[in-house]
Amino acid sequence: MPLIAFLIALPLIIFGMQPEKSQCFGQTNKGALQYGDRPDFFGPNYGSYCHICVLALRTFGHAPVIRTLEAAYARLEKSHPETYFLYGEIGFPWGGRFPPHRTHRNGLSVDFMVPLKDGLILPSHMGNRFGYDVSFDDQGRMIGDEASYLYARHNKVAKIDFEATAIHLLALEAEARKRGGRIARVFFAPGLQKILRKTSQGKTLFQKIAFNKRPSWVRHDDHYHVDFSFPCTPKR
Numbered sequence: 041m042p043l044i045a046f047l048i049a050l051p052l053i054i055f056g057m058q059p060e061k062s063q064c065f066g067q068t069n070k071g072a073l074q075y076g077d078r079p080d081f082f083g084p085n086y087g088s089y090c091h092i093c094v095l096a097l098r099t100f101g102h103a104p105v106i107r108t109l110e111a112a113y114a115r116l117e118k119s120h121p122e123t124y125f126l127y128g129e130i131g132f133p134w135g136g137r138f139p140p141h142r143t144h145r146n147g148l149s150v151d152f153m154v155p156l157k158d159g160l161i162l163p164s165h166m167g168n169r170f171g172y173d174v175s176f177d178d179q180g181r182m183i184g185d186e187a188s189y190l191y192a193r194h195n196k197v198a199k200i201d202f203e204a205t206a207i208h209l210l211a212l213e214a215e216a217r218k219r220g221g222r223i224a225r226v227f228f229a230p231g232l233q234k235i236l237r238k239t240s241q242g243k244t245l246f247q248k249i250a251f252n253k254r255p256s257w258v259r260h261d262d263h264y265h266v267d268f269s270f271p272c273t274p275k276r
């Protein structure tokens with residue numbers, strides 16, 4: 041336990057986290073970050089996709105983005121306490137190149153693993169690249185070995201909770217607006233967007249938030265990628 045506490049404190053020690061000084065630079069695909077902050081490992085209704093990755097400093101973002109993420113989870117804890125959310129990769133405390141991602145370079149990009157229905161949680165471990173290798177069909181049903189494993193263990197077919205996804209994105213948008221920002225764009229597999237559009241909040245969601253029209257270079261079925269827009273300095 042002391043070792044874990046030390047590892048958690050390490051980023052604080054090394055980077056002297058001062059979220060009030062957080063500053064983003066440039067664009068999501070060509071930028072940097074100063075004094076980035078990170079969300080907690082977990083809260084009442086959310087957790088990180090991978091604790092080792094948190095310790096590897098892969099979950100740092102611009103402070104208003106991190107506050108937005110936390111406030112959205114707090115909002116959902118009240119309205120949808122039964123749903124558990126996982127956040128994914130965000131970026132390095134200093135921003136810049138963040139392989140294998142093409143963006144996530146200035147603290148404004150956040151990946152969120154899809155929430156699942158029926159109390160299931162997306163399996164995340166080294167063998168499935170911490171959730172990023174989990175696959176879903178165009179109906180939002182998990183496929184492959186992970187799906188078989190979850191079925192054998194819980195006797196439930198793992199499905200994306202599209203209602204929760206829509207509500208989560210609207211909560212992020214509302215909380216970003218409160219802090220002087222907004223969601224610039226969401227990347228999610230176009231086939232799955234069709235189902236998202238049919239949820240109770242679908243119409244509002246697509247009116248308020250822009251989505252990718254064409255498939256991007258990764259399928260975005262196991263996670264939705266959110267690019268936020270907050271005022272940034274053009275260059276460091």
Ligand SMILES: [Zn+2]
Pocket residue numbers: 141144149150151265266
């Ligand atoms: Zn991403």
